[in-house]
Structure formats: C-alpha cells, structure tokens
Amino acid sequence: MSDGRNDFMVFSGTANPQLAEKVAEYLERPLDKIDIRHFPDGETFCQVIDSVRGRDVFVIQSASPRPNDAYMELFIIMDALKRGSAARITAVLPYYGYARQDRKDQPRVPITARLVANLLERAGADRVLTMDLHANQIQGFFNIPLDHLKAEPIILEYIRDQHWANPIVVAPDTGGAKTAYSYSRKLGCGLAIVAKQRTGGETVDAFSVVGDVGGHDVIMIDDMTATGGTLSAAAKMCRGGGAKSVHAFVTHFPLTAKGVERLMSESQLDELVITDTIPLREGFEPEKLPFKLTRLSVAPLIGEAIRRTHNDESINDLFNHE
Numbered sequence: 001m002s003d004g005r006n007d008f009m010v011f012s013g014t015a016n017p018q019l020a021e022k023v024a025e026y027l028e029r030p031l032d033k034i035d036i037r038h039f040p041d042g043e044t045f046c047q048v049i050d051s052v053r054g055r056d057v058f059v060i061q062s063a064s065p066r067p068n069d070a071y072m073e074l075f076i077i078m079d080a081l082k083r084g085s086a087a088r089i090t091a092v093l094p095y096y097g098y099a100r101q102d103r104k105d106q107p108r109v110p111i112t113a114r115l116v117a118n119l120l121e122r123a124g125a126d127r128v129l130t131m132d133l134h135a136n137q138i139q140g141f142f143n144i145p146l147d148h149l150k151a152e153p154i155i156l157e158y159i160r161d162q163h164w165a166n167p168i169v170v171a172p173d174t175g176g177a178k179t180a181y182s183y184s185r186k187l188g189c190g191l192a193i194v195a196k197q198r199t200g201g202e203t204v205d206a207f208s209v210v211g212d213v214g215g216h217d218v219i220m221i222d223d224m225t226a227t228g229g230t231l232s233a234a235a236k237m238c239r240g241g242g243a244k245s246v247h248a249f250v251t252h253f254p255l256t257a258k259g260v261e262r263l264m265s266e267s268q269l270d271e272l273v274i275t276d277t278i279p280l281r282e283g284f285e286p287e288k289l290p291f292k293l294t295r296l297s298v299a300p301l302i303g304e305a306i307r308r309t310h311n312d313e314s315i316n317d318l319f320n321h322e
Helices: 017-026 067-083 112-123 136-141 152-162 174-187 229-240 257-265 299-310
Strands: 008-012 034-038 044-048 056-060 088-093 127-131 146-149 167-171 190-198 204-210 217-224 245-252 271-275 292-296
Touching: 008 017, 008 299, 017 056, 017 299, 034 067, 044 067, 056 067, 056 299, 067 088, 067 112, 088 299, 112 136, 127 299, 136 146, 146 299, 152 174, 152 245, 152 271, 152 292, 152 299, 167 174, 174 190, 174 217, 190 229, 204 229, 217 229, 229 245, 229 257
Parallel strands: 008 056, 056 088, 088 127, 127 146, 167 190, 167 217, 217 245, 245 271, 271 292
Antiparallel strands: 034 044, 190 204
C-alpha cells in the first residue's frame, strides 16, 4: 500500500488512542500531530500542528468512556480543522455514544442521538464513519453522508476458526433478531431468539427461548453491553435449555461498575468476545472473570474504510462477501 501521506491526514482524539494507532499502522503511516490539553477547570484546548489547508482529514474519536467529554473534544478538534481550511472533515466514530436514545418513547424526553447528529454537522463534519449503530434509523438523522460499518466480517472470521460442532445463533432479544438471522445464514446454522422484558435501566428478566438450543454451541450476537444484564439473562435461559456452551459476541463494551459485578457473579457464559471500539474500563481486570474474554481489533476494517472513502471507492463491498 502506498504511503498516501500527501493525500489525506488522520488525527486522533484522546478517547481511544490505542485503536487510532492500530488504524494508522494498517494505513502504513503515522498519525498526524495535534496538541490536545485539558485544563484544571475542565476546558479543552486543541492546536493542529501541521497545515491542513485543502486536505482530506479524518478524526478518530470514540464516544466512550466519557461520552460528553469525548464529543466536546471532537467538536473542538473539528472546529480547529475547519478554521485551518481543511477541504473535507470525516468524523470517525467507532462507537456512537447516545445511540440508545434514538426515539421519544416517553413524554418530555429528548432524542439525543438526533441531537448529536446535529451537533456533529454544525461543528464541521462533512461526513461520518461509524460502526454497528444501536438503531439503523440513526442514519436518517444526518443530512451529510454516513458510512455504517459492521464488525460482522471480523466476528465471522473468528467464529469460523473455532470449528464448533453444533453451533446455533441466538438473538438475546427480539430487537437483535435481524442481525442474528444474518449471522445464521452466513454460518449455515439454526437461529433462536430470547424473549425478554427490561425491568429497569440495569435489570432484565428473560422469560423464554424461541427455538431449541439443547446440545448446541450457542453464538449470541449483540451490538453492545454495558451492564451485562441482557447477556447474563439470555445465557441463563440458554443454559436452562440445555445449551452445550454459550459464547457471546458484542461490538461495543462500555462496561459499568454494575456490569463488572454482574459478569463476575451472575454470568453463565463460556466466552465473551468484544472488539476494541472502546478502551477497556479503567481498573477492569479481565483475567479475574469466570469465563474467557477475547478482544478483536476493528482497526483493519476502519483503516480500509478510510482508504476507500478518500479514494471514492465502495465501502459496501467490504460486506458483500459471505
């Protein structure tokens, strides 16, 4: 791959610099230099070191572990790039924070996912690149191009390498049925769905499994887990249904303190597979979990999407292969 340094520039915020470094490594180029400082009163200062005039610029910033700080820092970076006369600014959001607030399901509540879309546009984004949105309808909140990446190719590659004898794909709730069905078709195996009812922000009561999981190696697919409630409840139901093993796959892992506690004490998983869209929670010790934790990198996928965006090539082709 050519260096491409004279063609486009890649910057990183401070939310997930490890992922940004891996993306730069895939692109065979260093990250471009930016000075970001956080003052004692909480304000953020940003200065772009090199000229961006007339350049195609990409800014990598996940909206976690502190979404408010991460977004504000991203807005400030994009304003600096805009005032530096960048030709095009692409906000690369491996994790789109506030995606769960995507509809008005109660009186007098905001649609914060839409608000974030508006703020990204006003701050200077010409296009957005993100991964595994919690709700596909969020794409309609934008008046600028949005490329929606999926971690599916990376997860499918890992699953196929395991060579499980009797796999079945399970959606941990009805909302994930469509995604689970896509995985089951590409893996050539059966599909089951766990019906659940959320009883609070951190509590879930799973009450039935639609489909036979007895004797199967369960492949549970979800876009994210924060408190571990859905995964723990669904895993318990699958175990009760006679599952041979339970392996959960989630793209985003914005783990809370309650989630750590639940995964340590309640989970009946054999393995949890996550990606690096979000850095691991500070102080979290994966080696103490009662099951295996595997972390896959989405850096090659994001890096290739950046390269294709700059070259005006199709991104959808990345996901057209079975």
